[in-house]
Amino acid sequence: MEITAPDCAAQAGSLCQWVWDNTGADVLARNSDAFASAAIHIVLIVVIALVVRFLLYRAINRLTRLSIRDDASTALRPFQAGARLALGGGLNADRRAQRTQAVGSLLKSITSFVVICVAAVLILAELGFDIAPILTSAGIAGVALAFGAQNLVRDFLAGISMTLEDQYGVGDTVDLGSASGTVVAVSLRTTTLRAGDGTIWHVRNGEVLRVGNSSQGHAVVTVPVTIPYDADTDRAATIALQQAQGVAQSPEFEAAMVAEPTLLGITGVAPGTITLGIQATVLAGEKDGFLRAVRSAVRTAFERARQEDPSADFRPPVLLAGPGDDAAGRA
Structure with a gap:
């Protein structure tokens, strides 16, 4: 059976003609223009996503630097003041630097996740997939995840709020209600405390209803x-x-x-x-x-x-101790 050339192969200099002449594949030749267009669009999507991610990272880095440095130009001082208010206003330099690094890292992670998800959906659309069912399934999966892992989601949201509001940091002495001690580590899900007796407590951020910080201010x-x-x-x-x-x-x-x-x-x-x-x-x-x-x-x-002056004896009297008790100490 003789395979006839597709109609598009009759166009001199076209991609279809080049593919037909070199491969003889009818399906590949007829869809070469669509494949080339999709490939170009995918490359553009990837490039644009990388550029957007780079610009957002650069803006976040600039924002964190403005919240720490004092040598901003006159034109940028209002923006610097806003950055400090959002990322660490009222804190000393070391504490502000630690907090801005933590918040900057969080913002970068959120930025990468959003950009990658949007780019992936656009690429699937270019490949011919119907993204409506995908978006619907993602919505349903999100709702199911929210119900099934609501405690985990609540812990993460509480951790983000604690980080942004700088309620406490590593080294602070805090009372979280269920446990108290010195903060050893802070993550988006849990806070680790070391009590006075050396016990390590892991407290879920979503379970923290009140925070008493005796190391701030x-x-x-x-x-x-x-x-x-x-x-x-x-x-x-x-x-x-x-x-x-x-x-x-x-x-x-x-x-x-x-x-x-x-x-x-x-x-x-x-x-x-x-x-x-x-x-x-x-x-x-x-x-x-x-x-x-x-x-x-x-x-x-x-x-x-x-x-x-022996008459100026300001030592309190020694109290008699009961059985098993230590004698009262002197002032």
């Missing part, structure tokens, strides 16, 4: 000073306040002070003792260090005052 430090009931309260308060003010003005804590130490007066009365209170406001990360430094300074000052 300012912290109010109250230093209790316990003295004997019959001691010179005014003198003890004066010495304790002077020591607290000295610690606050020291090079170690001067930059961390938000509000200078003040005397609260008598904050507690117990059998044989009186408790004085000294309060100061410091950066959250310096709270424990400042508290320890003030306690040490007050104790040293009290010991020095007792050596100079």
